[in-house]
Amino acid sequence: KYLSKKYQSSGINAEYGERRVEEEKHTTKLLQTYAALVRKYEKELAANTTHSETISNLTITNSKLDTQLGMSREKEHKFNIALQKLREQSERKTLESKEEIFRLTAERDSLKYELKKLTSEMRGIDKNFFDEVEDLKFTLQESAKLNRVYEKTLQNVCRKHKLNYHELMVGVINRRKRKCT
Numbered sequence: 082k083y084l085s086k087k088y089q090s091s092g093i094n095a096e097y098g099e100r101r102v103e104e105e106k107h108t109t110k111l112l113q114t115y116a117a118l119v120r121k122y123e124k125e126l127a128a129n130t131t132h133s134e135t136i137s138n139l140t141i142t143n144s145k146l147d148t149q150l151g152m153s154r155e156k157e158h159k160f161n162i163a164l165q166k167l168r169e170q171s172e173r174k175t176l177e178s179k180e181e182i183f184r185l186t187a188e189r190d191s192l193k194y195e196l197k198k199l200t201s202e203m204r205g206i207d208k209n210f211f212d213e214v215e216d217l218k219f220t221l222q223e224s225a226k227l228n229r230v231y232e233k234t235l236q237n238v239c240r241k242h243k244l245n246y247h248e249l250m251v252g253v254i255n256r257r258k259r260k261c262t
Contacts, residue, residue, distance in 0.1 A: 239246040 236246050239249060
């Protein structure tokens with residue numbers, strides 16, 4: 082209070098100077114903080130841009146994967162349907178095969194029975210039986226030859242005596258029928 086005006090004036094100047102220095106320090110500090118914030122903002126902006134690009138790429142990849150997943154599920158569904166059809170066909174064929182096996186088994190058993198029956202009948206037939214059959218066959222052929230010779234002879238006799246061979250034969254056949262009944 083008791084200072085001189087000049088001293089007071091230089092005190093004001095000193096105070097003003099200190100204040101000014103303080104303000105400049107504060108301004109410098111603010112500018113440095115601002116510059117640091119701008120640099121941090123620019124880094125964050127660059128990072129955000131990178132992240133945005135990454136997110137965009139991931140979104141595209143995700144979309145592609147979703148499409149592939151949908152297609153895979155559709156394929157799986159089609160394969161399941163085809164598999165079910167194949168199973169049904171296989172079951173049908175198996176059933177048909179079982180029925181065929183059953184039918185063939187029954188036929189085999191029937192043929193076995195028939196074979197046993199024929200084998201049993203064949204036991205009574207010896208080698209002489211077949212020789213006798215051949216002899217009978219030969220005799221039948223010879224008899225047929227003789228019948229043709231007799232028929233020609235009879236036709237010649239009928240011609241010689243002017244008789245109708247066919248009428249004569251019909252009469253003989255009719256007499257035989259009457260005797261049989």
